[in-house]
Amino acid sequence: MSGTITPVTMPKFGLAMTEGKLASWSVKPGATVKAGQEIADIETSKITNGYESPAEGILRRQVASEGDTLPVGALLGVLAPESVSDEDIDAFVKKFNEEFSSGEESAAGESAPQRKTVAVGDLDLSVLESGADHGGVPVLLIHGFGGDLTNWMLNQPALAETHRVIAFDLPGHGESTKDVGDGTPAGFAATIAKLIAELGTDRVHVVGHSLGGAIALELAGAHGDTVASLTLIDPAGLGTDINMTFINGYIEADRRKTLEPVIQYLVHDKSLVTRAMVENIIRFKRLDGVVKGLRTIADVSFPDGKQGFPLRSVLEAYKGPVQVLWGEDDEILSVSGADGLPASVKVTRYPATGHMPQLEKSSEVNRAVSSFIG
Structure with missing residues (x-):
């Protein structure tokens, strides 16, 4: 039996x-x-x-x-x-x-894939690839402010069942070089364009979360032929409001007691934030150059407590397919950013979900991305 x-x-x-x-x-x-x-x-x-x-x-x-x-x-x-x-x-x-x-x-x-370091000019970027045996257009995952490639831990394995998937740590994040350059989304996009070339591909499906969504839009605006499609998850760049209590708290809090309530802004279900998660972030922020880099990004990206890079016009000008996925209870970037987009943009809103649908609604997000890119 x-x-x-x-x-x-x-x-x-x-x-x-x-x-x-x-x-x-x-x-x-x-x-x-x-x-x-x-x-x-x-x-x-x-x-x-x-x-x-x-x-x-x-x-x-x-x-x-x-x-x-x-x-x-x-x-x-x-x-x-x-x-x-x-x-x-x-x-x-x-x-x-x-x-x-x-x-x-x-x-x-x-045989689990291992991180590798890829030199992009003077920068060393930590990269994790999976699904390398698949042909077709790869998927590139861009995390957000203060994150790293592990933000895609529930998505990369699923997407790698059918595609080559590239996740990496942005400069100033994770295991990558801590030099963030000018800290702008456009600056990060220029670095990513070079990374794509270093990895031997000329076209990618781009999935960007939060600040990574703004970076994805900048990449599409400057290198449109490189971007086969855009999936933007709770992206920056489509509105003006930003939760500066989160941004400043993430940078400044140096104890679990003060950082934990800040991290809880990321999710609807606060129980998802574990002690180990918070302590890992604290250890990361103690590395030389991390806090300075995060502050540089925050100062240029969110001047006067507002998003400083309006990118709706870039989205409207991009010729490829675009979808936007957003948690209805996002406490960092309001879901209202998904309102009023061109009719060609597929918009999905997830109820009882915060700023990180790729973690809180991982199965739904994986299906949405897989069906969108084919």
Whole structure:
């Protein structure tokens, strides 16, 4: 009867994830669940995220307990119809754990893509590529202010199933050089154009989030032939308002107690912000040049507490396909920025979602991007 049993395993949220903590179960044993229904919360060093059921069925067994930290691929639970006996489930769990312990189930993680450093002029940029075997036009992911390439941890693996996907840390962020140049979206766009050439491609589908959305628009404006399509997620550049409490707090707060409420502005579900996430940001900001670079970006991008780079005209002039995805409860950049766009722009608004739909609504965003770029 093992063919009718579906394992529920520790998911891999991001290419670098090796383990996760089962924060909580959302359903009880015996509950019938649908494919895609959230059945548990998984906590990593980056974020807590809902785990969706891989199939429809009855949760017959919770193998892992809340609070357990387990490697990617470890057995969390078992889905099976009522017709499967408890003895068959016991045998399935025993065999799965024996094979997993022997390494048969975890071998796939050994070939996970690794970061590389790409020299772009005087700058060293940290790049993570996946799906390199796919032909066609690659996907380029541009994160926002204060972020890094791990902001795409729930998106890059899914998109890499069909496309070459390039994520990288902007200058001044993550593991890249801390020199931000003039700190303008146009300046970053010029650097990205050079990065694209260094990576051996001449055309990319661009997905930009927040400040990364403004950078994506600047890239499309200056190098339109390079940009095959634009997906803008809660982008800067389409309005004037900006939450300066977040911007200044992100730069200035140096303790978990003061930084945590600032980071919570990013999401609708505040429980997604973990202690580990906040402490990682604090450690990052202690690196030489980080705070100075962030302040440079903020000063030139948000003068007088407003967005200083109106880019609606650039969007209107761009000849390629554009879609805009926005969380309705964004506390950083108002969803009103999605109003009044050209009819050719596909706009999707996500309810009960904050500034980071790619994390809070990762499955929906992945489907939206995949269907849009083909």
